[in-house]
Amino acid sequence: MAALNYHHLRYFWMIANENNLTRAAEKLHVSQSALSIQLRQLEDSLGQKLFDREGKRLHLTEAGRIALDYANAIFKAGDELVSLMHGRPASMRQLLRIGAVSTLSRNFQLELVRSLLLRSDIELVLHSGSLRELLAQMHTHTLDLVLSNRPIPRDAENNWHCHLLDEQAVSLVGKPVEGEPMLRFPEDLATIPLLLPSMESEIRAAFDFLLEQAGIRPQVIAEVDDMAMLRLLARDSGHLALVPPVVVQDELRQGILVEKHRISAIRERFYAITPNRRFPNAMVRELLKVSSRDKIGNASG
Incomplete structure (x- = not known):
């Protein structure tokens, strides 16, 4: 197996960051044809198209x-070596890029x-x-995992x-009111103002x-199409909100909000979406293994 040519790798790195062969050649002070040859030699040595x-646009393959x-x-290791030699600490961490839908x-x-936040060997990037949008990013290999x-x-x-990570019944939650009668579901909802997820939500449907x-x-x-905002409105408005309990778990624990009624017939499901890749990120496999073993819902009600 041929040794990796780091000179070629630096040229590839510049092309990838500029996303343009001409601009990369200008920054490297080489001709575009020479740069193309160097890139081709790197691809040949790796046995993979990069x-x-x-047209004139370049897109990274997997x-x-x-x-x-x-x-x-x-x-980065080279930079850290220089830092280390000058008495500054250095570390090597594996990158894991996770996307999450805004309604999650x-x-x-x-x-x-x-x-993962407790591990010093992982650099976590959350989008x-x-x-x-997130699936498009995963398609271009800029995300390793999408939560939905x-x-x-x-x-x-x-x-x-x-991958199904967890599921739980949703609840109607609101502020505790002393002496308030138990909510009659669903008949009382004809007269009680409600805070609901947006029409695009499966639990809303x-x-x-x-009710129909x-x-x-x-x-x-x-x-509301943002669960974080729905949580804040439930805390501050005094109206009933339809949410999975995990959204307001801290408020439920502190007694700021209480479950007025748990709707067992409606389930919120949490998924991890991963691409089928020849070179999967090993941390994705580890994360899915941990979540399936521990079941996130055990910690979230």
């Missing part, structure tokens, strides 16, 4: 993304990654966004794997269907 080309991660680690409970995310409250079907174009079957038209005071 870029897909669309192998290219892995090579870039290693190149970043190698050059922050408490659930925290319970999932809590053990938030819409499911479409919706499953994603596999198809010919996107060979995702969808199930909730609406349940009972002939109840709810008084919706607000629709």
Whole structure:
């Protein structure tokens, strides 16, 4: 096996960061044709294509993304060596990039990654966004894992794997009121203002269907697509909110909010979506193994 040419690797690193062969050649003070040859030699030595080309645009392949991660680690190690020789501490950490849909409970995310935060050998990068945005990032190999409250079907174009991490019944929660009678579900909801997840939420769809079957038209005071905001509104408004208990676990523990009614027929499910890759991040496998063993819901109610 041929030894890795670090000169070629530095050139590749510059191309990947500039995302443009011409700009990289200008910064490296070499001709574009010479740079192309160096890149081709690196690809030949690794036995993998590192870029897909669309006109003048370059896109990292899966192998290219892995090579870039290693190149970043190698050059960072060089910087840390210099730092170490000058008496400054150095460390090597493995990168794990996780995306989470903005509607997902922050408490659930925290319970999932809590053990990783205690490890000095892992650098954790967390992104938030819409499911479409995050899946697009995973498709371009800039995310290793996407957390979602919706499953994603596999198809010919996107060979995702969808792992069920946990599920729990949702509840109507509100501030405790002394002497308040027990909530009669669902009949009392015809007259009580409610804070609900947005129409795109699966638990909202199930909730609406349940009330429709009972002939109840709810008084919706607000629709919220962010669980963190729904939690704050439940704390401060005095209205009932429809949430998975994990969203308000701290408030329930402290008695700031109480469960008025748990709706066992409606379940919130939490998924980890991973790509089918030739070079999977080993930390993803470890994280899924831990979560399936410990079941996040055991810690979140």
